[in-house]
Amino acid sequence: xxxxxxxxxxxxxxxxxxxxxxxxxxxxxxPGGGPSYSEEVMIGIDGGVVTAMEGNVVxxxxxxxxxxxxxxxxxxxxxxxxxxxxxxxxxxxxxxxxKEPVQLTLNYDGCLGTGVDLCDAASVxxxxxxxxxxxxxxxxxxxxxxxxVNGKLCTVSNRISRTGVIATLAEW
Numbered sequence: 001x002x003x004x005x006x007x008x009x010x011x012x013x014x015x016x017x018x019x020x021x022x023x024x025x026x027x028x029x030x031p032g033g034g035p036s037y038s039e040e041v042m043i044g045i046d047g048g049v050v051t052a053m054e055g056n057v058v059x060x061x062x063x064x065x066x067x068x069x070x071x072x073x074x075x076x077x078x079x080x081x082x083x084x085x086x087x088x089x090x091x092x093x094x095x096x097x098x099k100e101p102v103q104l105t106l107n108y109d110g111c112l113g114t115g116v117d118l119c120d121a122a123s124v125x126x127x128x129x130x131x132x133x134x135x136x137x138x139x140x141x142x143x144x145x146x147x148x149v150n151g152k153l154c155t156v157s158n159r160i161s162r163t164g165v166i167a168t169l170a171e172w
Contacts, residue, residue, distance in 0.1 A: 039052075039073075040071050040072070040073050041071070041072050041073075042069055042070070042071050042072075043061050043066060043069065043070055043072060044066065044068075044069040045063070045064065045066050045067065045068065045069070046063050047060075047061045047062045047063040047064070047065060047066075048061055049061070050072045050074065052072075052073075052074035053074055053075075053076070053090070053110075053111055053112070054110065054111060055107065055110070056106065056107040056110040056111050056112050057074050057090060057092075057104075057105075057106055057107075057112070058103075058104075058105040059072065059074075059092065059102055059103070059104055059105075060102060060103040060105075061098070061102045062100055062102065064099060064100050065098040065099055065100040065101075065102055066096070066098065066099070067099065070094065070096055071094075072092060072093070072094075072163075073092075073093045074090055074091070074092050074093075075090065075091050075093070076088055076089065076090055076091070076111075076112075077089040077090065077091055077132065077135070077165060083167075084114075085114070085167045085168055085169065086108070086114055086116035086118060086121075086124075086168055086169075086170045087106060087108055087112045087113065087114060087116075087118075087156070087167075087168040088111070088112045088113075088114060089135070089165060089166065089167045090106075090112070090165075090166050091132065091164070091165050091166070092163035092164065092166065093163070094163070095130055095131060095162070095163055095164055096162065096163045097161065097162045098160075098161055098162065101159035101160060101161050102159065102160055102161075103157060103158075103159055104126065104157060104158060104159070104160045104166070105155050105156070105157035106155065106156050106157070106168065107153075107154055107155050108154050108155065108156055108168075109154030110154075113154075116170065118149045118156055118168075118170055119149055119151040120172065121149065121170035121171060121172055122171050122172055123145070123146065123147075123170070123171045124147040124149055124156050124168060124169070124170045124171075125143055125144060125145045125146070125147060125158075125168070125169045125170075126143070126144040126147060126158055126160060126166055126167070126168060126169075127141040127142070127143055127166070127167045127168075127169050128141055128142045128143075128144065128160060128162055128163075128164050128165070128166050129141045129142075129164050129165040130162075130164045130165075131164060131165065132165055134164075134165070135165040135167075141167075142161075142162065143169075144158045144159070144160055144161075146158070147168075156168060
């Protein structure tokens with residue numbers, strides 16, 4: 001009888017523990033929490049600006065960079081990396097190769113930040129994979145070197161020629 005009471009007690013407490021763990025913490029750390037998505041933004045051949053993830057990602061598309069209208073969505077990457085990148089990894093969908101480079105600006109003091117101050121880095125680059133499978137399998141990324149770091153605005157920016165999975169690499 002005592003053994004049965006102990007089992008009942010465990011079964012009653014288990015759902016409470018699971019609820020606290022799954023809903024009481026940052027959703028990005030748990031499977032099923034889902035990525036943080038931006039709203040869809042349609043940009044045409046005349047260019048425009050995509051502002052995503054609470055203003056922490058800004059993509060400025062100049063006129064002529066696109067051959068047709070594209071609906072962009074930005075989200076954080078669900079699959080965590082074993083490599084400690086200084087900013088959280090983002091995905092810009094769909095995959096697009098631009099006719100003209102576009103400006104990508106990331107705020108490293110907001111939701112993308114990991115506590116690393118990029119102002120102290122000797123160099124900062126964007127690494128761009130075509131898709132999540134290439135990132136997970138660590139295929140060789142395209143590299144945009146010499147990003148501009150603005151310490152006052154806490155941003156890092158560079159011109160990119162494609163969308164995809166984007167990680168920030170810093171060297172000290």
